[in-house]
Amino acid sequence: MADVASEGASGSGTGPPRAEIALKTIMADPASPDRTHRVLEQALVFGRASLAALYLPGDADLLCLAESAGVPRTLYGLRETYPVRGSSPIADAHRAGRPVWLGPAELADCPDARRASVRDAHVAVLPLSDDGGGCLLAVTERPGGFDGDDRTSLGLVAESLVGPAPAGPAAGEAPRPDAFALAMDTGRAEVGDEILELFGTDRTEFDGRVETLLARTVPEDLPALMSAVEPDHMTIGERELEFRVLRPDGTPKWLRLRGRLLPGGDGRPARLVGTVADASTLRADVTDVARVQRLAAALATAGTVRDVGQAVVAALRKPLRADRIALAELENDRLVVTVLDPPEPESWPELWRREWRTEWPDAPVRAMPTLAAALREGRARIWPAGAGDLEPALAEIGPGGLAVLPLPAVGRMAGACVIGWDGPHEFGPDERALLTASAGLAGQALMRAHAFDAEHELVGMLQRQLLPRRLPILPGGLAVARYLPATAGLEVGGDWYDVIPLPDHHVALVIGDVQGHSTAAATLMGQMRTALRAYAAEGHPPDVVVSHSNRLLMELETDLFVTCCYVDLDMESGTAWYVRAGHPPPVLRHPDGATEILDADGGPPLGVVTRAEFPMTPLRLLPGTVLALTTDGLVESAELDLDTGLDRLAQALSGSDPARLGTVADTLLAGAHRDDDVALLLLRYDGMAVKPLREGWTVWRVPEAARHARRFTRRTLRSWGVSEDARAGTGGAGDMDTALLVVSELVTNALTHTDGPVRLDFTLLGERLRIAVTDASPRTPVKPTGLGWEATGGRGIILVEAVSDTWGTLPVSGGKQVWSEIPLRGRTPPGMRSAPG
Known part of the structure; x- marks a missing residue:
């Protein structure tokens, strides 16, 4: 051993x-x-x-x-x-x-x-x-x-190492056939004949400029190659990369560049010197220590535990010609496998198959004493073919050779990597160095990834809790929403959406995006969503809601800004007002399939200017219209400008079927760029089949105001067919008497306890009558906890509660609205009354 x-x-x-x-x-x-x-x-x-x-x-x-x-x-x-x-x-x-x-x-x-x-x-x-x-x-x-x-x-x-290191050819000196020297200040290159042949360039055609060779590079590989020849991206030391060039006949060819940057001095410019070779002729085995560098680079960008495992498998299995490799985290006394290659259960020993949990096994360490000993000692160990002192759970992984690599982290073992070969395998010194270096890198990366996974799950749970669990059922319309997290970076962003029911069959549609992807962005998203809901519930118009939210964000003193679009839609009439704050505009799909991008003037993002203006724009929706609100992740990316993205969204919306709104949302997200979060909110306006009857009156502040209010109530309810017959109701009171009692108490309370205007409003929808009295005082009426027999006031709210099916208060633009709903039992709609006999 x-x-x-x-x-x-x-x-x-x-x-x-x-x-x-x-x-x-x-x-x-x-x-x-x-x-x-x-x-x-x-x-x-x-x-x-x-x-x-x-x-x-x-x-x-x-x-x-x-x-x-x-x-x-x-x-x-x-x-x-x-x-x-x-x-x-x-x-x-x-x-x-x-x-x-x-x-x-x-x-x-x-x-x-x-x-x-x-x-x-x-x-x-x-x-x-x-x-x-x-x-x-x-x-x-x-x-x-x-x-x-x-x-x-x-x-x-x-x-x-004593003595000057080879520094490549001097300026003007002819390099070796496979070597080059590039002056970093001028971009002039001395290139060997073999390199020119690999690029498909004749010596007589080469003008000495590095750009001439870069023009032959496959465009997808050019950024990686530029990182080696641009001074700002290149650091001193050895670098190696592979890239493709297009031969004169159009066929690609893989080349490998190996070079180092030599610092300048004494009037000499810094130079990049090295070699370029045909990658297909190079021996791909583990003697190339650059594999460790590539593994380190892959682990540096591995965000999750699964990413770490996949990077280790990609770096080790093929170069080592291994038949199977497993990476597992150590959690208490169990090895929780994160990556298996191959992933099929039949490729692994019986113990592993017996301990299989959903996708991969969750094996107890005590069932493999040899592995447990290696973890305790913290030393990588290998066994050649035919090792007879291994338990079956390990011996069957590598009958031709087995390597167990504990993955060390700060103060503990993060896990283990097990590599097995079916045929006899010889472990050379280069291979041992690769295994040892890889184990140390993987252990540190595994700990970072585990912490990242825990944070990502916490932030993801936070965001899921902050987004609406379900959208409300709307009268005369249907709303659907989708949220699609980014796949790049895996950090949770601040995209959100909301649908807020408001009084009088109004609904507020909100979509927004907090700058960045972090816990702070998700937290700020929750704060802004709550603020917009609160200001909307107070009855403010859209520009005031957004303006108040901007002021709040400025007071929070955060470095992040927020974009949003806020739409206040009247479901009864189909009219709306909307406000944009640095956000992509809404897109309309009209009933005939034509689309329109509502690119009216908007205000700046929230959190940028303290006294910003947010102009309102009117909007009209006919039955069958679809309103689409989205964040920029759907319509803008590094490869796609905003105008083109909006045009594509409008085109896709035009060819959709509004009757299947959920399918429309899924289809629109199918082509989303996954380098940013995406929130999408769609509303189909159908129009209300039964519209409520409404009537209102401003109460005069005169001694007989309550009597005038009752007279207005009786006249309005009579025109709506509400019965005055006490026998039509229950408990000896008719619908008219109940309504008159509620109006009398609410109006009297408003006139007695508040200053300013008082308004009385009625809404009748079906068999439910809503009575609302609005005043200028924000103070909510309080129901008395107890009244003595000698008390002369305080019974009004108790009476309203007793005769109402439900009642409550709403904040309305600096004041409040006290409302009561009464079920009508004896109403005869106008036009359906019997003729007098």
Whole structure:
């Protein structure tokens, strides 16, 4: 049984001799442009480092990064330059001419430690000579740091780096056939003949400009290639990428660029030097340490636990030619599998199939003692073909070879990665280095992803709670809504929608979007939705509702702004007013299928200008009209401008079937760009089949005001066919008597306890009569808790409650409205009364 964590090569004590042989082989070719990089790779293999970097003296008393190999240096907070007279470990080793060995405790006091993603690291800095010739820096995350063999191997690597590193051809010098040198200040390139042939360009046609070669690149691969040749995107050190070029006959060809940026100085410009080769002729095995770099890059963008697992599988299974690989989180005493490749249960041992939960297994660690021991020790372990001391749950995963990689994180084990081969598999030193480096990267990424998943679920639950659970049933119309979260970034945004029933068969339709994707955006979305609802319920017109919401947002002192569109629709008449605050305009589909984009003037986004104007625009809806409100995620993206997106939405709406409004909403979202959240609100206006009867009167403040109100009530209800016969009602009172009692009490209370205008309104729909008295006081009437026999007032609200089916109060533009609903039992609609006999 072999142990990756305790073997530098194939056995104890053989690391330094094998490192010496490998380094001599590399140094035998001093003209090789990648010699320095290959030397640094030996620090990864024999020194068991996860990162090796070469720092050389540069201009302005700086130590500059000249080359690196392994995982990205940014994981450990390392910089490109360090002052020679500074207090960094690199500067200390350079000045003193002695190696520096630091553990996590010593590194905790270094300024760079605050920038590092990995905390439990060990660092070695070895001077290349005692006269200030630069330094070799190596980093490992292995517990205990570098042992004796590791330190000897790193010393051999440092000795091999003494002397100037190959810097590529000088300006004007002809490069090797497969090499190039690019001046970063002018874009002039010295390119070998083999590279020109790969690009399909003749030497006589090449004008020396890098743009000429970039023009042959497949457009989809151009951004990645530009990241290597633009100074702002390129950092010092080794870089490798693959891209496609179009040959003269139009066929694509995969090429691989490998290069490094050399800093300028003494009047020399910075240069990018390297090689370009046909990717199809390169050997794709694990000896290329760039695979670790690619894994690190993939894990850096992995947002979820599932993403981390998929990145590890993509980076390891094919290069290692493994037959199966599993990644699992460690939760208490169970391994919760997050990725299985292949995913079919029959490809895995019986224990795993027995513990299958929905998609993947949830295996107990105690059922696999060997795996549990590896997790306790925190060391990666491998078994060759025919290992007889493994339990079946592990042996059946890799009968030809098995690797168990504990995934270390800060202070604990995050999980494990298990890799198996069916046929006999030999584990070479390069492969062991790849496994060890990958385990450390995956462990840290798994912990970050787990925290991200927990936060994302919390924010997602918050957003689900803040959006309406269901839309209200509307008289004379139907509303449907859809919310589609973004797939890019997986952060929850602030898109929302709302449908707010208002008095008198009005309804407010709201759609909005808070800037950004974060917990703050989701929280602010909830605050704005609540504010708009509250201001709408107070009876304000749309411009006042939006203006008040803008003022509230300014007072919250947030850095985020909000866009919204607010529509107040009268379901009885089909008339509406709408207001836009920096939001895409509504789109109408008329009954004949014609569409219209309502691009009237609007105000700025909320939270930008304190005293902003939000003009109202009238709108008329005929029965059969569909009103569409959406956020910009549906109609705008990096590839789609707003006007084109609105035109596409209008065209899709025109060809839809309004009778199936839910299907229309789903169809409109089918082509949505998933790099942003999308909220969509559709309303089909059908018109009310039965419209209510309405009548109103302004009450005069005169001594006989209550008697005038009762006279107006009797005259109005008679014209509506309400009976005055006491026998038609219940309890000895008719519908007319009940209505007169309610009017008398509500009007008297308003005149007695408030100042300002008082209005009496009646609404009759079917067999329900609504009586409403509006005054200028915001104070809500309070029902007395008890009345003595000698009291002369306070019984009005008690009487109203007793005779009403339901009653209540509403805030209305600085005042209130007290209302009562009465069921009518003896009404004869006008035109249906019997002729007198």
